[in-house]
Amino acid sequence: MTRTGERAVKSRLRTPPWVARIEEPDGRVLGAGVLLAPDQVLTAAHVVRPGRTYVVHFVGVPGVPGVAATAREDEHVPQREDAFGDRIGDLALLRLADPLPAEHTTRLYRLASPHGPVSMYGFPAGDDGGRWHGATLVAARGRDNQVQLRPQTPDELAAPGFSGGGVVDHETDEVIGIVLSVDEGPGSVFSYMSPTETILSHLPQVAAWTDGAEAVDPALRTGAPGAARRLDVPFATELASWFRGEGWPVLVTVVPARSGRAWTLTRAITLADRELRTQQNTSAFGHDPPETVPPAGGHDLALDVKGMTATQVMDRIAERLGIRGDPRPERLGALRVPLAAVLVGVDQAAEPDALLGLLDRLAQQGARLLLVFRRRGGRAAQAAESFVQRPLRERWSRLHHEIDRIVDEWGPALDERRDRVAPDPGARHLLDQAEAGVRRTRMLRAWVAHTPEREKEPRRADLLFTFEDAAERRRRRLEQALSVLDARLRRREELLGRITAEWPLCQERATAQGGDRVVEAYRLYELALSLLRQTPCDVDAAETAVRRFVGFCSGTATAEEGPR
Template identity: 45%
Template sequence: MAAGGGGPAVSPMATPSWAVRIRGADGEIAGAGILLTPQWVLTCAHVVDRTADVMTAEFVGAVGHGVPAVPARLERDAYVPETLDADGDPSGDVALLRLERPRPAEETVRLHRLSAPNREVRMYGFPYEHNGGIWFRATAVGVCGRDGQVQLIPASPGELASPGCSGAGVADSDTGEVIGMVLSGQEDRHGNRFSFMSPVETIVRHLPRLDPVTTGPSAVDPQLRSTADDILPELLDRPFAQRLAAWLRDDGSQVKISVVRHGDAAREATLRRAITLADRELRTPVSVDRASLDPPGTVPSAGGHDLAVYAEGRTSAGIAERIAERLGLPHPEEAPLERIRAARAILNLVVVGVDEAVDPLGVLDLLDVLRADGSRLLLVLRTAGDCHRRAREQLLTGPERGRRARLVERLKEITGPLAEDLRERLAAVAPQGLRPLDSDLVAAHAALADLLRAADAADHDGEGQGEALLGPGPDLARYERLADRVEGRLTAGVAALDRLRDRRDELAGRLRSYQVMHQHSLRGEEDPAVDGLYLRAHTLLRARPCDVRAAEAAVDAYTGRVDGHAGATGPVARDGHGARDGHEDGYGSGDGRGARDGDSGEDGRGARDAYGARDVHAARDGHDRGDDGRGARPGHGTGDGGGDGHRSEDGYGARDGYGARDGYGARDGYGAQDGHGRGDDGRGARPGHGAGDGGGDGHRSGDGYGARDGYGARDGHGRGDDGRGARPGHGTGDGRGAGDGGGDGQRAGDGHGARDGCGAGDGCGARDGYGAREGYGARDGYGGGDAS
C-alpha cells in the first residue's frame, strides 16, 4: 500500500513503484531496494559500498518515460552489517540509504508484520540479463537461525534469488503486503536451492526507526512482554524455562499444556521471558545479552512463535479475529473462525489464560480447529480444574491416541506387506547398489513393539497412568520420522528391484529370440561355442536370485556371437529361402530352414510362415495350415485337388473357388464350409466328402466322408474328432498331402495312416504330420496340428 495505507502494496502484474535498482559507484548493478519514505530506501548492508560517497537509486516502476535516477548516501547510524555467531548463524545485513532528492509519496510502501510460515511470496529483483527487473516466486517455509530469518524455497529452479536480488522486497502473494527483504540465495553441495529473507519484525528490531513506517499488530500482546524485574535470577524457574525453550525450538510436541497460577512470580516471569525472547522484534541485543548469562537450554531462538495472545477476559470470537489479523486473512465480513478454517493456516500459537476467557470451551474449540490443520499450540491455564482436563482430552490425549494408533498401523504396514514385497524381490534378483535395509526394519520392529507395549500399559493402568503414557513427547515425533525414513527406503528399494526384475525379463526375451534366430541360421549344423554362451546366459537368467548385471553381460556375449554368425552366413529370408533340402523357391517355414529330409523345417511345411510363407501356398494363406497351426480354413492342400490352387485370403479355394461358401466345400457341396472335407469347426462338410476324386460313393452324413467306414473320419479325410483317422479307413493312392506322396507314406501313430489306413493316429497331416518330424509335415507340418 502507499504511505497513507490506502491500497494494495503490489499489483500482480505491474512493476512495483517502490522497487529500487541500486548501482554502485562503478555503474554496475549492486542490488535492489525498497522505497519506504520519499527519502529512505531500505536494502541489504552487503549491497552498500561503504567506501563510495554516493550510490545511485533508480526507480524502474516510476510513471512516465525513462527511469529516474537519484543519488543516494548511506545513513551511517542505520547500517547493520551481517555478523556470524559461534555456530555460523548470520544476523543483521540491513541498511538505509538517504536520497538526495525526495520521490513522490505515492511511490512508497510500508512494511507489514505478518506471520510467514508456508506463505506464497513474490520478489522483484534485478539479476544478470534482467536489468529491468523480474518477478521471482517462492514459498516461505519456516524460521532458521537465531536471528529469525525465514527460508524461501523457489517455485522453480530458475527462480532462485541470485545476485541483483539482494535487498528486494518480499511481497505476500495473497495480500500484496511487503513482509520482508531478500538477503541472499544459495545452492548447497547436494544441489538444493533456497534463499533467505529477513522478516519485517527482524528488520524493525535491527532498525527501530522503521517502526513508524511499519503496519500490522505486534506478535505479542503487551501483558506477555518481559519487564525489567523479569531479569532477576531468583525469578527464573530453570526447569520450566528449559521446557518452554524446547517447545519453542520445536521439540516435536504439537501441543503443550502448562499451569501457571496467579501469584507464582517465578513461573510468570519465566513465561514472559520465554515469549519475549522467542519474538523476532522484541528479542533485542540487550535482552539477548542478558539471557546469555542464563543457564544453558533456557534461551529460545527468535521466531519460536508467530503469535502470543493474552486470553483473560476475551471472547473466542475476539481471539479468532486476532489470529486472523496476524495471518493476514482478508474478508472481514466473514466470521474469523470461518476464515481461519478456510485458510487452513499453520502457525505456532501461544495462548495464556485460556480458562479465564469469557467462553473457555469456545476457545478450546477454536484451538482444536488450528490443531487439526497442523498448528502447534502452547496453552497456559491458571488452574488445574475442569477446563484443564477438557483441554488435555480435546487437544492432547485424544489426538495423541489417534496419532499413536495411526503410527502403529503404519509401522505394521512397513514391517508386514512392504517388507514382504522387499523380500520377494530380493529372492528374485540380486540387489545392485542397494544399501542393506535390515537395520531399518529392525528399528521399525522395535518402534512398533515399544508403541504396542505403551498402548497395552495404558489399557491396564489407571486413568492418570494412561494419560501420562499417552501424553505428548518426542517419542511419537521420533517414531514418525523413523517411519518416514524406513518407508521411503523400502519403497525405493522395491522400485529399484522391480526395475532389475523387468530388465531380467527383457534379457530373457532377447535371449529366446536370438536363440530361435541362431537355430534357424545353423541349417542343421552345430556350434558348440555359441551353444555354450547360450547355456551360460540361460543359466544366469534362471538363477534365483538373478545377478542381472552378470546375466546381461552373458546375453550380450551370446547375441554378439549370433549377430556375427548371421553376418558371416548371410541373412535368412523370412519365408524360408535357403532350406537345406527344401524347395528351391523357398518352401519351408517362415522361421525355419526346412527339415533335412522333408519339405519343411522343424516347424514343418504348413507352419506359421511355411511352404512359401505369406506369399507362397501355405501358412496363413497356404496349404492346410493357418496362423494357429491348423489347416487353412478353406484349403486342403492336395497335390491335384482344387484345380490349380486358387485361393483367397483364407486359403485354397476362395469364396468362389474350391471350398468356398458356394463351391466344392459349401454346406451342400463337396467339402466343408471352408473347403474340401472341412466344416466351420474343422470338421468335414455335413453332406460333402472332401476327397479329390472320391465323391461318388463316399458321401457322408452327420459326421463326414465315409464316417467310421468311409474315407475320412468324423472330421473328414483321414481324421477323427481328435485328429485320428477312421478306424478302418485308408488313404488314397494319391492321398491328401503332397503331390503323390501318400501311396507308401503310411505311418502309424503319427503317420499317414493308422492301423491299416491313411490317416490314423493323428491323421493325414496330424500332430506330427505327413511323416512325422522327418516326413512331409513336422509338428506343424503339412496339415499340422488339428488340420485335416
Template identity: 45%
Template sequence: MAADGGVLAVSSMETPSWAVRLRGADGEIAGAGILLSADHVLTCAHVVGGAGAVLTAEFVGAPGHGVPAVLARVDGDAYVPEALDEDGDPGGDVALLRLEKSRPPGDAVRLHRLSAPDRRVRMYGFPLDHNGGIWFRATVVGGCGRDGQVQMSPASPGEVASPGCSGAGVADSLTGEVIGMVLSGQRDQHGNLYSYMTPAETIVRHLPGVEAYTVGRAAVDARLRSTEDDAARELFDERFAQRLADWLQDDGTPLKISVVGHDDDARAATLRRAVTLADRELRTAVSVGRTFLEPPGTVPSAGDHDLALHAGGLASAEIAERIAERMGLWQHTGESPADCIRTAKVTLTLVVVGVDEALDPPALLELLDVLRAGGSRLLLVFRTDGEHHRQACRLLLDRPARERRDRLVERLREITGPLAAAVFERRSTVVPEKVPPLDADLVAVHAALFDLLRARAPGGGPDPARYERLADRVSARLTGHLRHLDLLAARRDELTGRLRSYHVLHQHATRGAEDPAVDELYLRAHSLLRATPCDVRAAEAAVDDFTHRVDAGGEAGSGPDDGGAGSGPDDRYTGSGADCGTGYGAVSPYRDGGRPE
C-alpha cells in the same frame, strides 16, 4: 493499505510501483530497493556499499515510457552493515535511503508484520540480463541464525536470488503484502539452492525509523513483554526457562500446557523473558549475540514463535481475529475469522497466556483445538489448575492422544492382517528374489499392537511416535516386497504366454513330428512355470532354452515339402527369440543381469 499511504496488495504480475533499481556511482546495477514513502527507499547495506555512498534510484514501475531516476543517500545513521556473530551467522545488512526528490506517495508500499512459516512468496529483482526486472518465486523454509533472518527455497533452480536481487521486496503470494526484504542467495557445497530474507520485524529492530512505514500489530502483546523490573528483581526459574526454550525451538511436542499462577512471580517473569527473546522485533542486540552470561539452554532463537497473546478479558472472537490477522487471512470477506482459520492451510507457533482468564474459555478452547488439528504448535498457559485447565487437558491432550492411538492400532492391524496376508498369498505363487526380515518385522508389529491395546491411559503407555516409525518401516517393506512379487507374477504370466506361442510354432513347423530333445526342454519349462511357488528366474532360463532351440531349428530348414527357412505362410514367426511372436524377451526384468525391484 491505501489508507496507510501505500499501494494495495500486489494482485498481478506487473512491475510493482514500489520496486526500485539501484545503481552505484559506476553506473552498474548494485541491487534493488523498496519504496516505503515518497522520500525513503529500503535496501541492503551491502548494496549501498558504505554509509557515505550516493546511489541512483530508478523507478521501473512508474507509469509512462520513461524510468524516473533520483539520487539517494543514507538517511542519517540508518545504516547497519552486515556482521557475523560468534557462530559465523550473518546479521544486520539493512539501510534506509533518503531521496533527493520525492516520488508520488501512492507508489509506496508498507512493510507488513506477518507470520512467515511455509508461505509462498515472490520477489522482484534485477539480475544479470534482466535489467528491467523479473519475478522470482520461493517458499519460506524457516528461520536461520540468531538475527531473525529467514531461509527461502526457490521454486526452481533458476529462481535463486542472484546479484541484482539484494534489497528486493518479498511479497506474500496469498495477500500480496511485502513482508520482508531479500538479502542474498547461496548454493551450498551439496548443491542446495537457498535465498535469504530479513522479515519486517527484524528490519524494524535494526532500523527503528522503519516502524513508521510498517503495519500490522506486533507479535507480542504488551502484557507479555519482559520488563526492567523483571531483571532488577532477578526473577528467574532456570528449569522452567530451559523447558520453554526447548519447546520454542521445537522439541517435537506440538502442544504444551502449563500453569503459572499469579503468585509465582519468578515463573511469570521467566515466561515473559522467553516470549520476548523469541520475538524478532523485541529481541535486544545483546541477546542476538552469543549469551555467555545466560544459563545454558535457556535462550530461544529469534522467530521461535509467531504470535504471543494474553487472553485475559478477551472474547474468543477477538482472539480469532488477532490470529487470522497474523496468518494473513483478513482479506477473506464474508467469513468469520474462526471460519477462515478452520479452512486455511496456514500454521503458526502460538503462545496464549491466561487461557482461563478469557471471557469465554470453553469457546477459546474450541478455537485452539481447530488450530491444533490444523498443525499449529501451541503453548497454553493457565493461571490455575481448575476446571478449564482440566478441560483443556481432556480436549487438547487426552482426546487427540486417544484418537492418535486408535489410528495407530488400526494401521498396525492393517499391516498384520490384509497387507501381510497379501504378501504371503503372493509368496505361495512365486519365489521372491530377496526376502526382507518379514517375520521379525511382523513379530515387532504384533508386540506393538499388544502394548497399545493394553495401555489404558491416553497419556501413558508406550510412545506412539516410536510405533508410528515402526509402522512406517514395516509397511514400506511389505509394500515394496508385494510390488516385487507382483512383478514376478506378471513375468511368470508373460513367460507362460511366450512358451505357449513357441510350442504352437514348433508343432506347426515339425508337422507334429516328435523331437525328444525339444520336447524335453518344453516339458521342463512348462513344469517350472506350473510349480507353486514358481521360481521365475529358473523358469525364464528354461523358456529361453526352449525358444532358442526352436529358433535354431527354424533357421536350419525343415521337411521336404517346405520351401526353405522363412518361406510359406508362417515366416512371421522366424527371427531371433527376442523379436519372435509376442516379443517377451524385450521386457525381461533379468536382461543384462538386472532383477525386478
C-alpha cells in the same frame, strides 16, 4: 481468477514507485531498495557502506533524476555470524539528499510464518529497468529467521542486482521483507529474505513505516508491570523446548498471574519473538542456562485471550497469517507452514468452551499450541486430557497396532510369497530392505513393550514421532515388496493357465503329425510345468520355457535345447 491472483498479476505488470536502483556514482548497479519514507530507502547492508555517497534511481517514477544518498553508521547493520555460526543482520537505511513525494513510498507488513508465492523486484545484469521474479517462501533459516526463497523457474533465481529489493506477498499484496543474498556456487537455487519482524529487531526505527499486527500482546512482554522477576528454571526449560518445536505439539500449563512463572513465561515469549528478540534483551539473559533460552521465531503470535470470544481469537490469528476476507479455521489447514500460537488466560476467555473447540480444530490441523490457564483443575485439567494425554495415548496405541501388523501380518505375508516365487533381480534390494525392516520392527516391539512410562511423557514425544516415521517407512516398503511379489505370482498363474489350456490342442496336433513331435511337445510341456511348480518359482525362466512350448506347438518356432 481469484482476487489474490488478480492482485499478483497487476503487481507484476507494473514497476512500483517505491522500487529503488542503487548505483555507484560511475553508474555501476549495486542492488535494489525499498522507499519507506520520502527520504529513507531500506536495502541490504552489503550493498552500501556508511559515509559513502551513492546514486538512487526510482525506475517506477518517470522523469525523476538520480538522487544522492548516504548511509549513517547507526543505520547500517553489517552481516555477521552469531555465536552459533548463523548469518545475521545485513540491513541498512539510505538517506536521500532530496526527498521524494510521500505518495511514492510504501510500508512494510508484518506476516507470521511467511508461506506461499511471492514476487521480488531487482536489477539483473544488463537490465537497468529491473524486473519481477517469482519465488516461493520455503522455510526460516538460522536464529535471525532469514527465509529461503525458491525461484518459480530456473530463470528467476535472484541475481546480485536483487539484493535489497522488496519481496511482495501474493496473498496480501504487501511488502513483507527484502532480499539479502543468493546461495553461492554452481547449482545454487535459493536466495534469502529478511522478513519484516527481523528487520525491526535490527532497525527498530523502521516501525514508523510498518503495518500489520504485532505478534505479542503488550501484557505478555518482558518488562510488563506487576511481574516478579525470578526465573523458574525447570519451567523455562520446558517452554524453550516447546518453542524449539520439541515434544508434543500442544503444551497445557497453569501460570497464575503476577508470579515467578508468569515472568518466566513473558521472558520466553519475548525471546521467541523475531521482532522483540534484540541484542539488548538477549544480552540481559546472557548468564541464564542455555537450555532456558528459546529460539527467535518460536511462535507466530502470543495472545492474552482474557475476555475474548472465539471469533475474536480467530480474527487475530487470521490477521497475523495474512488471511483476509474469509477467516475460517479450515483455511489454516491449507497453509504450508503450521501455526504456532501462545494463548494466555484460556479459562478467562469470554467463551472458554467455544475457544477450546476452535483450538481443538487447529490442533487437529497440525497447529502447535501453548495453552496457559490461570487456575488449576477444571478446564485446565480437561484441556490437558483432551489436547495432550488422550491423543498421546491413542498415538502410542496406534503405533503398537502398526508394529504388530508389521511383525505378525506383513512380515509373514512377505515370507510366504518369497517361498512361492523368486523376485525379479532388480527388486531384490527392495525385498531385502523390507525383510530387514521386519527384523528391526521386531526389536522395536520388544523395546516399546519394556519402555518406562517416563519415556512416554509429552516432552519426550519426539521418540514417538521417530518410531511412527520408522514404522511408516517399513510399512510402505512391505507394501511395495508384496505388490512386486503379487505381480510375479499373478504372472505365474497366467502362465500355468496358458500351458494347461494349450496342452490338449498341442498334443492333438503333434499326434496328427506323428514321429518325434509328440515326445518333444511332452518334453517342453513338462519342462515348463516343472519350472512353474518349483518353489520358489523363477518366473522369468518359466516364462521362457512356456514361450518355447507354445511356439513349438503352434509351429512358429522349433524346440531349443534345454534341460531334459
